[in-house]
Amino acid sequence: MKIRRFGNVTIALLLAGLTGSAQAQDAPVQNVPAPEILVDSSLIDRAMSAIGEKYRDSAEVQQELTRLADSASSTFEEFKRANDNLESLLVLNAGFRKSISIQEENIATLDESIASVEEVTREIPRLMEQMLAALETFIELDYPFLLEDRRGRIQFARDAIDNPDVSIAEKFRQVLVMYQTETAYGRTIETYPDTIEVDGVERDVNIVRVGRVALIYQTTDRQETRAWDNRARAWVELPPGEYRTAIQDAIRVAAQLDAPRIIELPVMAPEVAQ
Known part of the structure; x- marks a missing residue:
């Protein structure tokens, strides 16, 4: 054990208390050597160590508090960012919900359209057959020009309709092309060679067609020279001296051998109702 010695200390008040008040009044104050006081230094060391440990603990606590404060501040900033992101996501989600709602409506509309298309698809074959039958009847009642070609197109369209490898769209396209071709005949002029039978006799002829007028x-x-009377369904002979040259000119114009010009042609006028 370490013992520390302390020097002389003037302790007048302490000595006065020990000798009594009477002696203090009579006797003069004297310097008395102080007794030596022995102190255990380990106690001081432990006290100092405890104090140092306390301060160290306080510093560590302060550091921990600072770290926790920084962490709390960082966590709060992250929370703010997360909250801002959440608000953005909520707005985005609302937009997505609206888009999904619109898409669902579009899907419902498409489903209805598909159902209608399926119904129409089932009806198209019957419609095409009706269109072909009507066109076939029309050709037989029309002016008898290019009959072989026109009847051949009818048969070609029927074969396409009966072919399972041909799509509905292609089948319908074939029918529409036929109608367009027949419609175009009413706006064109043409000439072509042919062999026809009149009065039981076959004749090699040049035919000229002017729309569906002549x-x-x-x-x-x-x-x-003869003209077709569609009401009588027969070829009517024309006076040769009156129309022979005019028909020759019409044939040349239709064949694009001559320039277009005005030509007088026989036209079967409808009968006046009585």
Whole structure:
């Protein structure tokens, strides 16, 4: 054990208390050597160590508090960012919900359209057959020009309708093309060679067609000229001296051998109702 010695200390008040008040009044104050006081230094060391430990603990606590404060501040900032992101996500989610709602409505509309298309698809074959039947009847009642070609197109369309490898769209397209072709005949002029039978006799002729207004033929030797009477369903002979040259000119114009010009042609006028 370490013992520390302390020097002389003037302790007048302490000595006065020990000798009594009477002696203090009579005797003069004297310097008395102080007794030596022995102190255990380990106690002081432990006290100092405890104090130092306390201060160290306080510093560590302060550091921990500072760290926790910084962490709390960082956590709060992260919370703010997360909250801002949440608000943005809520707005975005609302937009998505609206888009989904619109898409669901569109899907419902498409479903209805698909159902309608399926119904129409089932009806198209019957419709096409009706259209072909009507067109076939029309051709047979029309002016008798290019009959082989026109009947052949009818048969081609029917074969397409009966073919399972041909799509509905292609089948319908074939029918529409036929109608467009027949419609175009009413706006065109053409000439072509043909062999027809009149009064039981076959004749090699040149036919000229002017829309659906006039259908006329002239034999290759130019000796006979006739016009088709659709009401009578027969070829009517024309006066050779009156129309022979006019028909020759019409044939040349239709064949684009001559420039277009005005030509007088026989047209079967409808009968006046009585």
